[in-house]
Amino acid sequence: MPKTKKPVVKKEIKKKNTVQQKTESEAPKLTKKEQEAKKLDKRRRKASDNWGLLRGMRDILPEDQKYWRKCLDTAYDITDYFLYNKIDMPVIEEAKLFIRSVGKGTDIVDKEMYSFEDKDGKKVTLRPEGTASAVRAYITHGMWNSPQPVKLWYMLPMFRHEKPQAGRYRQHTQFGCECFGADDPSVDAEIILMSYNFFKDLGLPVRIKINSIGDPEERDRYKQELITYLRTKRSYLCEDCKKRINRSPLRVLDCKREDCQPVIEDAPQIIDWLQEDSKNHFMSILEYLDELEVPYVLEPKLVRGLDYYNGMVFEVFYEDLENETAQSALGGGGRYDLLIESMGSNHTPAVGFSVGVDRVVNLMKTHLPKKKKDIKDREVDIYLAHLGKDARRVALRLLNELRGSKIKIGFNFFKEALKNQLEAANKLNVPYVLIIGQKELQDGTIIIRDMESGVQEIIDQQKIESHLKKKMKTCLPSGRKK
Ligand code: HAM
Numbered sequence: 484m485p486k487t488k489k490p491v492v493k494k495e496i497k498k499k500n501t502v503q504q505k506t507e508s509e510a511p512k513l514t515k516k517e518q519e520a521k522k523l524d525k526r527r528r529k530a531s532d533n534w535g536l537l538r539g540m541r542d543i544l545p546e547d548q549k550y551w552r553k554c555l556d557t558a559y560d561i562t563d564y565f566l567y568n569k570i571d572m573p574v575i576e577e578a579k580l581f582i583r584s585v586g587k588g589t590d591i592v593d594k595e596m597y598s599f600e601d602k603d604g605k606k607v608t609l610r611p612e613g614t615a616s617a618v619r620a621y622i623t624h625g626m627w628n629s630p631q632p633v634k635l636w637y638m639l640p641m642f643r644h645e646k647p648q649a650g651r652y653r654q655h656t657q658f659g660c661e662c663f664g665a666d667d668p669s670v671d672a673e674i675i676l677m678s679y680n681f682f683k684d685l686g687l688p689v690r691i692k693i694n695s696i697g698d699p700e701e702r703d704r705y706k707q708e709l710i711t712y713l714r715t716k717r718s719y720l721c722e723d724c725k726k727r728i729n730r731s732p733l734r735v736l737d738c739k740r741e742d743c744q745p746v747i748e749d750a751p752q753i754i755d756w757l758q759e760d761s762k763n764h765f766m767s768i769l770e771y772l773d774e775l776e777v778p779y780v781l782e783p784k785l786v787r788g789l790d791y792y793n794g795m796v797f798e799v800f801y802e803d804l805e806n807e808t809a810q811s812a813l814g815g816g817g818r819y820d821l822l823i824e825s826m827g828s829n830h831t832p833a834v835g836f837s838v839g840v841d842r843v844v845n846l847m848k849t850h851l852p853k854k855k856k857d858i859k860d861r862e863v864d865i866y867l868a869h870l871g872k873d874a875r876r877v878a879l880r881l882l883n884e885l886r887g888s889k890i891k892i893g894f895n896f897f898k899e900a901l902k903n904q905l906e907a908a909n910k911l912n913v914p915y916v917l918i919i920g921q922k923e924l925q926d927g928t929i930i931i932r933d934m935e936s937g938v939q940e941i942i943d944q945q946k947i948e949s950h951l952k953k954k955m956k957t958c959l960p961s962g963r964k965k
Contacts, residue, residue, distance in 0.1 A: 539645070539653030550844040557684045558638055558658045561677055567634040567660050572616040574640065578606040584615035584822055586790025588731050595643040609642035614791070614819065614835055617661040622828050631664030638840065650811070650842045659816075659837030663823070666832035668764050671795045671818060672771030678799055678814050678836045679777045685843065686851055688802040689813065691772075692782035695765040695795050696733075697757045699821070702793075705756035706732055716746040736784040752783040761794060768795055787815060791825075794818040799838070801846055813846070814838035863893035864955060866908035870901055870920035878919050881929070881947065888948050890955060892917075908934065915954060917947070 597609035682689040796817035816836025823831040869878040918930040
């Protein structure tokens, strides 16, 4: 009988096993400490696998906080200057607020809202955008009684259950400004200017795309024309756009699919359907922008994806971005003169914008020139070192007492050895270190060590604040020596 292959395979496996056994036995044996560390690492990794993030959600880690802080500071600067007041609104609102304002048929309302029934059986929604909430706040608090216009701003998280991808998250933060009670085109220009200045101050060059979508009557007449045109081109459109022809024809103009582009390019333009008043309003905005030297491009196909707009609409894009997509819009806004009235209040013209801060931060990290990207982490002026448990107690007290002096003090009470603490101080590049040890504890004194010369002075703990202030005067505001 011819030999079957089976025993050969067995033999090979056996051979392999011996090799494996050999390499295993040759592998260096782990020490007890290493084994413990390996076990701990495995445990940590398992825990980390167990406690992952929800899809589309992310943590903003400490190393990125400096960019977020810069955005928030810039928002404060700009809004202070243009006299906008900060408002914070709840994360949850009644679902009907967004359905009514953003509109049925929009992606946000139809597909993306985090809506659920709360324990009282009320249909609620995690805020997908800020304008509706700001309008609700204007109505709720009777802000029509305040001198008009009422100017509000916010920097708040928004929630949209979108397909996550680069620059698109299910929780994102918007910096937004809303101006209620003024219909002059100068206010439209002010809003565009503020969004432009926000990017300018951050060192990001942007391009504004602007259009006017007219009032509802003008838009209706235009829609009829557009529907007639799109019907003749139906077979060239993507499946989504085919469905949009009758339901929301303007949204076809917003489609980013390549196959739809030739049809969109030849489509009638809304600007040709505007009446005298709308045209004049829009032209005045453009004149203001010219005067302010805000660069813009007319974008006749720009319609925005939310229902409440009328008249001027705009979007902000990073200037040097080669492949522009819907995800690359850094911000957008426009007029929404009819929204407050449609929610049952009086006619109140309004205009606003918001910026996607997550996208701005991504850009700051990748596109800012190196020098500008080096936004400083919190800088420390002086380091406070201690020697021993009792000294640590006094050091903590001193740390608290010096809080009002505005001198930024670095410390690490976790580090015991003075050598380690001085090393940490060195890394922070501080000009002086305060040292408190057993002797100083008894004498009520403290050592001030000049890190450059190594010279040490001993001073009374009571006089520490005035002494430090004098010393810091010879330093730059950040604490670095002249
Ligand atoms: P929006 O265009 O829907 O407008 O959003 C404003 C900005 O938020 C976008 O340009 C984008 O930068 C950012 N954004 C939107 N969705 C996401 C996402 N999933 N992930 C990351 N960033 C995102 C509004 O929301 C209007 N409320 C703007 C407005 C204010 N109109 C008048 N006043």
